[in-house]
């Protein structure tokens with residue numbers, strides 16, 4: 517009988533910002549911009565002592581999902597070029613109360629959206645790895661919290677009406693962009709805020725892209741997805757701030773319990789990300 521070949525164990529995912537990336541890579545790139553939930557804003561508010569509307573104005577952003585042809589779902593997001601909570605020594609400044617999307621990266625992709633891992637093919641920490649049983653179980657428990665907090669958010673913040681944007685053609689996009697530009701420059705005429713500069717640079721890129729599109733007669737959903745977040749933020753910034761201000765403590769009560777569970781859950785899985 518021949519000799520048995522050794523069994524090669526698949527590597528388990530591990531986050532090691534010193535060895536596997538140039539330090540908190542996933543906190544610094546626009547492609548990993550996290551969707552935030554209302555519960556994340558609640559936690560950031562508790563942690564920083566700032567009202568949710570202030571956090572939204574200073575650090576918020578729109579997060580856009582492609583829903584179906586010409587329709588985009590708008591949810592709350594976070595500025596992420598880099599994340600405003602990343603400290604100078606590349607640590608997370610709100611680690612204990614970091615958004616759930618940050619805690620779940622990349623675990624939930626392995627469990628629920630393995631195709632999304634292709635977008636991160638340049639991340640060394642994600643190459644040729646799988647999740648341990650413990651990591652997979654952690655991801656599922658996070659997913660349960662995501663569903664529960666999402667249901668509460670839909671009721672108390674969105675009135676059970678998800679927010680969609682219709683962008684049937686480039687003309688509509690440029691109308692929205694022009695309005696967003698006027699609003700933003702009206703608030704910050706000297707362009708002192710990085711958000712204003714990001715919007716302007718974003719619109720310049722879009723202009724170039726649109727010229728190519730007219731030439732090539734094609735457009736894809738990724739064009740709008742990357743173009744829309746700063747534009748939509750400018751259009752809805754004040755309305756969303758008013759929604760935050762209209763929330764009562766009793767509305768937010770359910771998040772006290774889910775936050776307690778999230779803290780316990782995060783403490784159960786040792787990891788190093790931006791700690």
Ligand code: SF4
Nearest residue numbers: 531532537540542641
């Ligand atoms: S998960 Fe960890 S190792 Fe991977 S990019 Fe993020 S910080 Fe770097």
Ligand code: SF4
Nearest residue numbers: 543599601602608618
């Ligand atoms: S883990 Fe912290 S620093 Fe990194 S993106 Fe999330 S909030 Fe920002």
